Amino acid sequence: MSGWRTLLERDAAGALRCPVCRQGALALSGEDLACGCGARFPVDQDRHIAALLPPESIASEAKSNIRAWWGDLYEQLYGPTDKGLTPERLEHLLDLTEDLFRRRGLLPVVEMPLAQLAGSQVLEIGPGGGGHSCLFKRHGASVTAVDITPQRAISTALRLSLVKGDEGRAYQGDAENLPFRDGVFDIVYSNGVLHHSSDTDQALAEVHRVLKPGGKAVLMLYARHSAVFWANIVPRGLFSGEMFRWPEAEWVGRVTEGKPKFGQTRNPFTRIYSETELRQALRAFRVVSLRKNSFQFDNFAIPRLTQLRNAVLKALGHRPHPGAELVYGAAEFVPETALELWLGQFMGFGWNIVVEKVA
Template sequence: MSLRDASLDCPACGESHPLDSARMIAALFSQDSRGGLKDNIRAWWGDLYEQLYGPTDRALDSGQMESLLDQTEDLFHRRQMAAVMEMPLDRLAGQEVLEIGPGGGAHSCLFKRHGASVTAIDITPQRAISTAFKLSLVKGGRGRAYNADAENLPFQDNSFDIVYSNGVLHHSEDTDKTIAEVFRVLKPGGKAILMLYARHSAVFWGSIVPHGLVSGEMFRWPEPQWIGRVTEGKPKFGQTKNPFTRVYSAKELDRLLAAFIHRRYRKSSFQWDNFAIPRLTQIRARLLRLLGHSAHPGGVLVYGAPFVPETKLELRLGRAIGFAWNIVAEKPA
């Protein structure tokens, strides 16, 4: 891409993409990424952005950002998340990293602060803008964000050392296509570090399936759509519900990631409120407070509010019945 006036010009495809020069955000979409269900995806995740991140973004400066990143990194270690376990931060200096679906930008900012050259793309304009703003507040490394579609990545083959995506690709209209794009833009020997939802988990069998049965959504829609409609919360600023959510068994991951070698899967993310029992979330929080487990401020950048991390017992159980598959898969050299 080259910058010309108020657009980015692509010499490969000949397309010109409008540039918001104030925010330095370009919408790098092909025709396949416009309209239809993709507009519903943008609408839903834009609604959730405003619920979770909008208030934080409007009050953020560089000093607060640095402090919140310290807390976020600590929370990631406590929760044993892929951003610090599968992707050691002390090895990122000089690496070309693509993050797909940065949410509010916390993960990308953490990678940039540890010396990576970060490119972040999100199909939702608000989230791309939020990530670009936060990257501008962080010292070290290089960072840029674009409004783009994971099914049609606007990058050349063999461009990145690492493609990272945390809990995003299973919400795509065509997850198989996103994985093919991840493979394409990785350099030979590069690594995909992904988090996808686990089918055989307490959340799926203890919460999602009961909600699907009781609501009747399970009988009205294909699996990715009914799971989407009963997960990720409710719209607040519009009417569009979450269009897609997929879950995977280990065998299904093997099929999805068949082009990669040296695949490693690790489960995590179990909490006692992962079951469809009324007020179980409030009961868990109250009991943990009584036991001295307070909400961690590192949740603000990632979840929009302080977050009570898993206990040691929950971490152990997460290895068997957690909802998160933490994945490392390598592109053959």
């Protein structure tokens, strides 16, 4: 407890800023973080979390829906794993997760080489259940995670407290109004999150602001020209009629990421980017690299195609991987075949992005 409080005090003195006046420093005052402008933000000492949301983020209907939907999905995917999680169990799951990421050629091991993270100040926006942040901490980074959904911020704080490594902390905050001073982080990492924001352009502007000059953002955003979009999302939008009822980001949101289980709120927003649209959104940065991946033969709107793919691949000798629990909430996952990995360069749903803040 005292170690976490010391870390919070140091962050308040050197890294945090008030998300209300957007310039004042924060200081611990009783059970709150306080700013000279009069704003106060609650600190949960037991869960090692501080809620740094401005009133407009709390009152916004769009952001309330974002919190409701992603909180629902947290309970579906990550809640069961968090129950009874121990340091030993987490270390084992991280070993499996890292191996699965390498087999799949994913962002956190290709564009974010883990061996190079020691000593870096890393911010993760939208950590989900904290699996990626824990990997970065284990490899020597000083990790800060921020998520607008309280359940996800709390889960990340729990997992960071259990894993060995450098420093790790989590805050509840808004990607469109990050509670950090300018130029704090060496790396800002966000995997499949910013395209779900109510204002992705503003979130990208915040990424740029909190990076040090010469710092890098490592991001994954969804690709428009992909099998998932044209052969799955578009047909589902057409057949459901959602395409004709909502703006694109909203109807795509409603037909992606799953269905609510503990409430009624659907996924509010999902944005999709062509390369031209992507470069326009990233115009404040210098683009270092763009890479597509994430294609599987079940990326088509055909009922039970995932089950069929998995059954065929298992019959052909492709064994399920046990490393999906921590980040996907699945007991097992059948990784991409060599052919799927190759096709992902052209038809993949993920833009893997490295951009730099020019000094």
